Amino acid sequence: MxxxxxxxxxxxxxxxxxxxxxxxxxxxxxxxxxxxxxxxxxxxxxxxxxxxxxxxxxLNPDAGQVSFKDYAEAWVNERPDLRLTTVTRYDVLLRKHLVPTFGKSEVGKILDPHVRRWRKQLLDSGIGPVTVAKAYRLLKAIFNTAVQDGLIKRNPCNIKGAGSEHSPERPVLDIKEVFTLADAIDERFRALVLLATFANLRWGEAVALRRKDLDLKAGTVRVERTLVEVSGRPFHFGPPKTEAGVRTLPIPAIVLPHMREHVRKFAEDGPDGLIFVGEKGALLRRANFRRNWLRALDRAGLKDIRFHDLRHTGNTLAAIAGATLPELKERMGHSSDRAAMIYLHATDDRHREIADLLSTMAKTALRKAGKKRSGTQRARGR
Structure with missing residues (x-):
């Protein structure tokens, strides 16, 4: 009927x-x-x-019938401007954390409860919260595109704060510890430790430096490229992470003598010669450097310090020294405020400096005011 x-x-x-x-x-x-x-x-x-x-x-009900695996892989391939390291990170997140759960499911049939259960299962299985947050952000980005493509009406990733990373606070060395570490490491890496700290350099930026990037008379270093290390692929030099990563930074005067000595003893010849090379004169690789790094930490009496903590230390010291948000962004090579804002948090030492400065200002103001008081006011004061 x-x-x-x-x-x-x-x-x-x-x-x-x-x-x-x-x-x-x-x-x-x-x-x-x-x-x-x-x-x-x-x-x-x-x-x-x-x-x-x-x-x-x-929405066409047939549109969302494509499998998540096929759609996600196409999503990555359709972004030609992604850096190789980003593509590799996405591939790992898809292969390890997203495809095993969602791979065979149709995009249009993945709902909010499925996403919530997937995230909880990852956390319960011991996957680190930072990794889970990165996987969630990738999943959400893929579904945002699915909404734009008309495959689904709304994004099923709606867990508040699930994409935020809450990494544990990394240690910050004081200036004495930085120089103690520099003295403890092999001589050919002393300048690397100091420059990475006081010029706020990433590992890849530091080991990619050439002679022509250093102007020791002007006391500056120019960052124009970085070493790209991806597991299973040849190393190569590429542009910094963002356009803001291309920058010229001043080298503190206390570091310049160490840089001059290092260039004279260890740098490769010619304007394109690398500033920092391995013990046998080859490209400095992170894995080979790690042995020297661990020995130096032991000699310096330091524990659980990573090379990237030198940059973190330099950023923190710059903030304590009074660097503004735009200045921090330029030193760090960031285009957004978010990362630089981390280093503008107040520290106990900075609080003490501010309190001491306020005290000095107050004493000066009171002293000047005292000179202008009348004889009656001075008598009352006595």
């Missing part, structure tokens, strides 16, 4: 349930994903579909 209506069609099946169908904007016939207990329910569903078409909110 079929029922006629202005939009769509309904008919009763031999089972007694009702089926609904309609002709979509794509000129194709689309059945409801389920049958209905009553004719009224089937007609109500068709009315909702008609409203979606009229308002422009209609």
């Amino acid at each position: 079929a029922g006629k209506r202005r939009f769509g069609r309904v008919r009763q099946l031999p089972s007694g349930r009702w089926q609904a169908r309609y002709h979509g904007p794509d000129q194709m016939d689309h059945p409801a994903p389920t049958t209905f207990a009553t004719k009224t329910d089937a007609n109500r569903w068709l009315s909702l579909k008609e409203a979606e078409i009229v308002s422009g909110d209609w």
Whole structure:
């Protein structure tokens, strides 16, 4: 038994349930994903579909049938401007944390509860919160594009704060510890420790420096490239992470003598010669440097310090010295405020400096005011 209506069609099946169908904007016939207990329910569903078409909110129900694995892989491949390190990170996150759960599912059938259960299972299995946050951000970005492509109506990633990383606070060395570490490491790496700290350099930026990037007369270092290290692929030099990463930084005067001595003893010849090389004169690799680093930490009496903590230390010292937000961003090579704001947090030492400065200002102001008091005021003061 079929029922006629202005939009769509309904008919009763031999089972007694009702089926609904309609002709979509794509000129194709689309059945409801389920049958209905009553004719009224089937007609109500068709009315909702008609409203979606009229308002422009209609989505082709067949569009979201692509598997998440195929769509996610295409999502990465369609972004030619991604750095190789970013592509590698996405590949790992997809392979280890996203595809095992969502790979065979249709994009249009992944819902909010599925995402919540997936995230909880990762955390319960011992996956680090930072890794889970990165995987969640990637998943959310993929679904944002799926919304734009008209595959789904809304993004199922709606867990508040799930994409935020809460890494433990990294240690900050004081200036004495930095120089103690520099003295403890092999001589050919002493200047590397000092420059990475006081010029706020990343590992890849430091080991990519050439003679022509240093101006020891002006006391500056120019950052124009970085060493890209991706597991299983050849090392190569590429541009910094962002356009803001290309920058010229002053070298503190206390570091310049160490840089001059290092260039004279260890740097490669010629303007394109590398400033920092390995013990055998080859490209300095992180894995080879690590042995020297660990020995130096032991000699200096320091524990759980990573090379990147030197940059963290330099950023913190610059903030304590009074660097403004724009100055910190320029030193760090960041285009956004978020990373630089981390280093503008107050420290106990900075609080003490501010308190001492306020005390000095108050004493000076009171002393000047005392000179202008009348004889009666001075008498009362006595």
